Amino acid sequence: MAGDPEDDMLSWDESVFRDEHVFEIDYVPETFRHRESQLESLKYALRPAARGSRPLNTVVRGPPGTGKTTSVQKLFSELRAQTDVRTVRVNCQVDSTRYAVFSRVFEGIFDYEPPSSGISFKKLFGQIADRLVEDDEVLVVALDDVNYLFYENEASDALYSLLRAHEAHAGAKVGVICVSSDLSLSVIEELDTRVQSVFRPEEVYFPTYDVDEIVDILRERADRGFHEGVIGAPELDRVAELTAESGDLRVGIDLLRRAGLNAEMRASRAINVEDVEKAYDKSKYVHLSRSLRGLSESELALVRVLAEHDGEQAGSVYEAFRDRTDLGYTRYSEIVNKLEQLGLVETEYADVEGRGRSRSISLAYDPEAVLERIEG
Numbered sequence: 001m002a003g004d005p006e007d008d009m010l011s012w013d014e015s016v017f018r019d020e021h022v023f024e025i026d027y028v029p030e031t032f033r034h035r036e037s038q039l040e041s042l043k044y045a046l047r048p049a050a051r052g053s054r055p056l057n058t059v060v061r062g063p064p065g066t067g068k069t070t071s072v073q074k075l076f077s078e079l080r081a082q083t084d085v086r087t088v089r090v091n092c093q094v095d096s097t098r099y100a101v102f103s104r105v106f107e108g109i110f111d112y113e114p115p116s117s118g119i120s121f122k123k124l125f126g127q128i129a130d131r132l133v134e135d136d137e138v139l140v141v142a143l144d145d146v147n148y149l150f151y152e153n154e155a156s157d158a159l160y161s162l163l164r165a166h167e168a169h170a171g172a173k174v175g176v177i178c179v180s181s182d183l184s185l186s187v188i189e190e191l192d193t194r195v196q197s198v199f200r201p202e203e204v205y206f207p208t209y210d211v212d213e214i215v216d217i218l219r220e221r222a223d224r225g226f227h228e229g230v231i232g233a234p235e236l237d238r239v240a241e242l243t244a245e246s247g248d249l250r251v252g253i254d255l256l257r258r259a260g261l262n263a264e265m266r267a268s269r270a271i272n273v274e275d276v277e278k279a280y281d282k283s284k285y286v287h288l289s290r291s292l293r294g295l296s297e298s299e300l301a302l303v304r305v306l307a308e309h310d311g312e313q314a315g316s317v318y319e320a321f322r323d324r325t326d327l328g329y330t331r332y333s334e335i336v337n338k339l340e341q342l343g344l345v346e347t348e349y350a351d352v353e354g355r356g357r358s359r360s361i362s363l364a365y366d367p368e369a370v371l372e373r374i375e376g
Helices: 036-050 068-082 098-110 121-135 147-151 155-163 211-225 233-246 249-265 273-283 286-293 297-308 314-325 329-341 367-375
Strands: 058-061 086-091 138-144 173-180 202-205 345-352 356-363
Touching: 036 058, 036 068, 036 138, 036 173, 036 202, 058 068, 068 086, 068 138, 068 173, 086 098, 098 121, 098 138, 098 155, 121 138, 138 155, 147 155, 147 329, 155 173, 211 233, 211 249, 233 249, 233 273, 249 273, 249 286, 286 367, 297 314, 297 329, 297 356, 297 367, 314 329, 314 356, 329 345
Parallel strands: 058 173, 058 202, 086 138, 138 173
Antiparallel strands: 345 356
């Protein structure tokens, strides 16, 4: 005989979550599965720093949601706990200029932000290098989402300054980890020759997780984040299938959290497949939401114009953008290129009668989903 239906209902002060923080994107798990060889490669590159020498520079590449940032955070945490090595992770989606990168490094070393104006780059750089020499410390800087520095044509200057620090300030020991999720970007080839001559990095690749690995990772996350019995094998398998389709583990982690919230909305103690399917309508846009958060006002303006003028000729899109921003064609073209590199838009050249070749531009996502996330 079935139990009392009310036993399956949550009371107002109960939750399906044991620890909801486990499902946040920046959560660093205690056990980190299926990235053992990549972690070993990174440790190999960083080992000289623990001995007081400059570490090997490294380029970390792989699709979004494959554990690159988590690996760096985990190793930086170990270095800080066990050595005197200074570690600074810079989110280049937010800090996308050389000055912004060094401001974040300054903050990591001095534990306070530099003045927002009135201090030159040379002085900022000098104070950082002098402190490293004075304290005889090794600095490792992770340029996370370094592709954003390339989109803004700031990568060569930022890397040049970091890699040449020991020449301007004898005794300064700095190593760099470049983390890129843009597989179309060749980090080395896109740098100036002056940087290429000193940047000979180790390369560590993070492939997409396969379905078995996804199930394994999400099961552990679910065990930590949910109370016992909240999610069963069929529901977890469906989360894993949808995650594998997207190729991004972050989709699966977000999907677990939203499915849990959907179960709570029904006052249910357990997630069902419908909770998962409904959650996926939002979780599948994790990459879109993250990309939009890193855009400037003028870049967002073009995305909004594209969403509102979906399917129209490129000329009318540019005119609407110019009317809204007063920006010229050169800047418009630069923004289109950046949005294409981010996977937000798709462009195609076609022959137009009487006008030669023309570029058509379309959003890579549903326009309504894009507008909803911009306005939201």
